[in-house]
Amino acid sequence: MFAQRASSIVDGSPIVYPFSEAAEAHPTGLIACLQQIKGGSSSILTAPSSKAYNTDRLGFNLRFNYKPAAIFHPRSEDEGAAAIRCAAIHNVAVVPRSGGHSYEGYGIGGKDGALIIDLNLFQKIAMDTNTGIAIVAAGVRLGDLYTKVWDAGQYLIPAGTCPTVGIGGLALGGGLGMVGRKYGLLSDSIVSMTMIDANGNVQEVNATSNIDLFWALRGAGAGSYGLVTEFKIQAYKAPDKVTTFSIIYPLRTYRSAIEAFGAWGPSAADDVMAVMILKPSSIRINVNFLGPKEQAQETINTLLNRIPGKPTRIKMVEGTWLQAAIKWGSGTLNSTAWEGSRYTQGRSLLYRTPLSTNEMDIIYKYLNYSPDNDTITRVLIDVWGGKIDRPSSSSSAFDNHRGVLYSIQFFIAWNDPSSTSGSIGPKCLKWSTDFAKEIRAAYRSGHNLEAYQNYIERDLPNWLHAYYGNNVLRLQQIKKTFDPQNVFTFPQAIPLP
Known part of the structure; x- marks a missing residue:
């Protein structure tokens, strides 16, 4: 597999491990290697035999229950580097984990048998x-x-x-x-x-x-x-003042509301960021405006004037940037508490042209077809544009998504962990799959599907192109340069050429 030697650190001393051409996955050897790295340091090693294993291996989305070969929490870059070498020696895939919110459970490997390197001790x-x-x-x-x-x-x-x-x-x-x-x-x-x-x-x-x-x-x-x-x-x-709006309309206005929102977004000031959240009974438009309420109200009026009828509620709050962040964080900036239901399925599409009437009707149809009263179904439409299309930094791999009008994210969440036939989980997954098939079939924003990689979706057709467009070949060549043996891999990682 490798034709070089690597070292890890045990009590401050380098230990040399040969990389074998015939190396095979060997979890027992991996654990022993990681234990030598840990030594007397305050890093954390969670092996399958550890009491904490069944907790530590869970991510935000409890729908996934993968079994990593181990979970290692290094305290330093030296320990992280040594753990990577251990995994390479024993032919075990390495997967980094930052927050564990991957839609497809990739923070715990996306499959059994990976080494998860959890960075939760890196807090500077x-x-x-x-x-x-x-x-x-x-x-x-x-x-x-x-x-x-x-x-x-x-x-x-x-x-x-x-x-x-x-x-x-x-x-x-x-x-x-x-x-x-x-x-x-x-x-x-x-x-x-x-x-x-x-x-x-x-x-x-x-x-x-x-x-x-x-x-x-x-x-x-x-x-x-x-x-x-x-x-x-x-x-x-941050600006001296930030104004937030929450605007509610009944769901029956969905066509006029979506059309107005999509037409208003590109012409709105760069100080505006807005998301439309469609629920089974209502539409909520959240607006974040970087400025005082007087200027914000003028901007919002240009949206309200486009939507027939009056909203059922408007709430405007002027405050600081931090207060706005707390509001959009559902009332807290607590970084440790998991929020809401954690059995979920999320998907996305990016649009360069407005949603068609057919696509809007599909959204309405599925919001009115909920698998169960206890499920949460949502469609979120985020306005793009502004500085997203005019980055001041150098070119990046995200450039294939510049010029998007808005993104839509559609997801479902439920509480029942059961996956047996007839339980709510399979019904929710069917709702998501059927919704995806219908709206993809109606998709007309270009010739190929385009989606947002941070809302990663395992069964998205032609996902490499949908996420990375014409950048795929260059990304693969860079992968070959920095990871020619595919040490860092999960089901939707950039593949080798």
Whole structure:
């Protein structure tokens, strides 16, 4: 398999392991190798025999129950590098985990037998107020990040709404968020990264060092190329005031509301970020405006004037950026509490042209067809444009998605863990599968499906092209350069050429 030698660290001393050409998966040997790395350090090794194994191996989506060969929580880059070498020696796939929110359970391998390197002990957040650059370890979750950079001088970082999401997967897959139309995607604000490659070597990755890897990691880097341990991210001074809106309409207005929302988005100011949430009984439009309420009201009026009839409710709140982040985080920036139901199926499509009447009717049909009263069914439409289409950073692997009008995400969540025939789980999965088939068949935004890689979907047809477009061949060549033996792999990792 390999024609070189690697070392790991045991009590500060290097131990040399030969890489065998005939190496095969060997979990017992892997555990022994990882135990030598751990030694007397405060890193954590969770083996299948550990009491914590059945808890540690779970991600956000409890629908997946994969059994990793081990879960290793390193304290340092040296320990992370040594763990990668152990996995390579024993021919075990390596999968990084930041927050564990992968839609398809890839943070726990996406299949049995992987070594999960969990970065939850990497928690550094430091703010350079001279440059506005935040140094953020890859195990940090958004709630902590927002709070710390705010406290450092009222800064913000363009990222998502869920406080428990880890920065690693979000940043490497793009990172759509609450201020994207003003500041771009999270990946657009990455200045540099530190990555441990498949040979255990630490790589500094930026616009002048490892340029191709810098391009690939920003948009297609979630787990395919190496273990990213740290980011340097450009932060921005938050405006003095931020105004949030929640606007409710009855679901029966879905056609006029979706049409108005799609027409309004491209012409709205970059200070606006908005999402339309369609539920079985109502439509809620959430708007985040980077400015005072007077300016916000003027902008919102241009949307309201496009929708026939009056909304059933409008709530406007003027406050600070941090208060807005708390609002969109469902009232908290607690980074440790899992939120909501955790048996889910999520999917996405990206649109460069407005939804057709047929597509809108399909959405309406499935929102009115719920498998059970206790399930949660949602369709989210996020407006893109603004700085997302005009990144100030260098070219990245996300560039194939520039020019998107809006994304739609459709998901279902339930509480019953049973997967037996007749239980709610299979019914929910059928709802999701049928919905996907119908709306894909009606999709007319270009010749091929286009979807958002951070809402990854295992059974999406031609997923490589849908996520990465014409960048696939270049991404594969970069994979060959930095991981020629495919050490970092999961079911939808960038494949070798």
